[in-house]
Amino acid sequence: MPSFIRPPTFLPRFNACRRFATPASSSTGILQARFATTKANDPAQSKKKAYSHTLKLPKTAFPLKHKDVVAAEKRYRSKTCDELYRQQYDESPDPLFVLHDGPPYANGHLHMGHALNKVIKDIINRYNVIRGRRVHYIPGWDCHGLPIEQKALAAIGKLHTSLTPDQVRAQARQVALDAIDIQKTEMRALGVMADWDSEKRTYRTLDHDFEIRQLRLFQAMVQKGFVTHRLRPVYYSPSSRTALAEAELEYKDGHRSRSVYVSLPVQEDDMSDALKEIYDSVKEQDGRDLSLVIWTTTPWSLPGNSGVAVHNDMEYVVTSNGQGRLFVLASERKEAMEKLMGPLKVVGELKGSQLVGTQYNHIFHPPSSPLPKPIVFAAGHVTSQTGTGLVHSAPAHGYEDYVAFNEAGIMLEKLRCPIDDDGKFTEELVSWAGAGDESVSSLVGKEVLGKGTDAMVDLLRERGVLLAEETIEHRYPYDWKSKKPIIIRATPQWFADVEHIKEDALAALEEVYFHPAQARKRLEAFVLSRSEWCISRQRSWGVPIPALFDSAGQPLMTPDVLEHVISVLDAKGVDYWWTGPVEEFVPPVHKGQQITKGFDTLDVWFDSGSSWTMLREANLRPRSFPLADVYLEGSDQHRGWFQSSLLTKIIGTDDRKAPYGTVITHGFVMDEEGEKMSKSAGNGLSPMEIIHGLEDSPAYGADVLRLWAASVDYTSDASIGPSSISHVNELLRRLRNTTRFLLANTSGQDKIFLEPSSLRIIDRYVLHELASLEVLVQEAYDGYNFSKAVHSISTFATSTLSTLYFDIIKDTLYCDPSNSTARNNVVGVLQHVLLRLVQMMAPIVPHLGEELYENMDGPKKSSVFLETWKPDQSWVDDYLKAEMETLLAIKPEVMKLVEEARSAKHIKTSSQAELFLQAQAGTPLDELLKRNSDMLSSLLGVSRVVLEKCSNDQAKPLSWSCNADTEIGSSRLSLALLPASHHQCPRCWLYTAEAEDRLCSRCSQVIT
Structure with a gap:
């Protein structure tokens, strides 16, 4: 729990608002x-x-607590959200501040991650408004993609295959629009400043203008040569029936896989020279059955095997099992393999480079097969840490294998991928093995991640090539939406070339500020690890890839074709791609040819990643500036929106600049035990439940939730629950308490202009502390460190104001004459503190800020946020601060004497005593006490302070006295606490009256 929301370890002697x-x-x-x-x-x-x-008692209509906090906040909702955005943007001059909104997914209600994200963004925006800047913030929604399509299909109650694309798209559009309405209402309830009802000042990735800008960006990437179409292994989700990008994966630990060790028979005529030499020397004694040993955790991928990779420099051995069989494996893996296969005798040694060129029999090819045999080749990714040192390579099922084949210069007629869109084995297996192979035929139609794997292991065992089997638990990729495991499968896809713009992208990031700083390395790592980006998806609900194909199945992606197709879609809408005849999309130069349309859609990360184009189109600032000052999203967006925005900007434009100047990252929201929140686990908590309450929990309102968001270290995972919300609610109550005192004691007062020379040291000290606070809070806001701002404001309100200053000035405020200089100065200080404290708090708790501002006297603007906050450093006085701290150091010594007298039952309160103080004559302490003698009694909490040493003659007649000598700084100080020598004044209650039941001289003058 943050220290500033813990209950205080002390109780102040005066509660600022309970006295009025x-x-x-x-x-x-x-x-x-x-x-x-x-x-x-x-x-x-x-x-x-x-x-x-x-x-002169405090008076204010400002309540300490609202009976209905939701209704109270709603009073200011339109004023501080929609109206404020319009007014500040339309009427404020530059400078301009642009925070570009990463669009949340238009699916369902807001969760706590949304709330943290939107509140942090809003704090930044509101801070910039109150500093006098014009804020450009266009909230958006990500509207395409599989989850919305699946929800649409569920609503219709039919399978995807039984509907036309336009039927699916119409229902999916409505699902997205309904979700947007829900989320818009909930974002308003959070107090997020935006022009929510404006079509032009919000965006949706399904908007026609957005889609056309996206297609124009795709067109630019094609024209620059960065987009290609080919068969290549990609992440594929059988549960979603589409290709996935790396950003759409979730890696889960503990995934269980059946791993197998398989022997691949090598015929004598297919051996490399070095292997043949060893074989010839041992075949008579140790056996003629020689096999390569491979290991895989994906037995279902074995039909796609096209080769075995070895490392050129690795040591390999030919071993004998003593039963007439020879096995080739890495020397360093022999001991591990013996645990699975029994004793193995080394009968020959050779380097990996000497194995290259060896061919072997494919498991699924009959001896008479005309298909080429797979081959052993060298690859740099092979290690001896696991497996056998010989790597099963299926380029249709592994990108690393695909790259290795290309680097080795092995030309494949086609990628072997006998798996369909549902993740099931196809009839292609039978065409390889032959129609009479019933074992292979039985695989057809089985899911490769289910019964297909079991059947494959059985087939390996049946054919005598299964050497060993283990079930392992390991980290495995899952579809982030369906939460089911994926496979790697070769399919025709569209790819954006990243390899050739990596350096430009990394160079662009050098100009970007990251908060927290370590986020830079994470984004750079994702960019470095990527060579190309699969931008196509096989779904109906998305922006179409406007591809035409000729009779040979080759894409027609010329500038003229793209320009013609996009112009048709611009005129008739992108839905027309599915409903319009192909002839309308064919440009004149290709009329009469046999042309077909492709129906892939663009990756949703391409959708949201192209959102910067609307900032470029708006032409908000010179091209030398970043399009946006800030991008702010969760830590998962380093591989998602941050990266896709960077890549599309670098590929699609010539300026090679990142679209953002600052990238801010927040963590995930967990429960109070640090566990991920979910309804199924019973620890789910929604933002609206906190704001509006439940049957068994109170309504806290938006400001409490916002204060929580500002109080936590959002750069790492943040915890929330009943305990933390209760603590933050108490913090907000204390802030209301403090500001209520300020309001109540400035109500009805004219604006007072402070003259420094007439102020007491305590007044100037508070102004100094306020000025120092403004520096701290400004630095915190500028550095996006909102928890530091909350802590600093809370400490000032509680310690400097409520505990110290308010306790000292009560007597002056309530009892001094209305025209006294001291009282006017105090009121002037309170006025100065109130406005600036409200301005510092308002970005975090805008409803409270607007309510306080509304209750303040004097001319006001329509919103506190239009009252520009300009930190005032004219009151900074470090020398005065040191002097005040010297005076404050005396109080603990006085309180020791007071406690001593109270314990002896001489007094009940410190006001029943007076204090004699004497410092060494001529010392700085002595001079300080004399200069500030008029306020020492209020500061030290006694009825009177006498600056002289208490003599024995003075103390002797009294019933008691408490004495002490101490050192303050480098000066000695004598203290004596004595019974008050005067009587209690019935008006001010101080023991300063000359006679019983008589007013003191001050009070007498006031009422005369």
């Missing part, structure tokens, strides 16, 4: 509260009450 009446109570409420322990007919107390009407 609520609006419904009488002006004597404060005195009634003070005498609550006495009898109503006590004559002495009646005399005291007689003066209550002469006191």
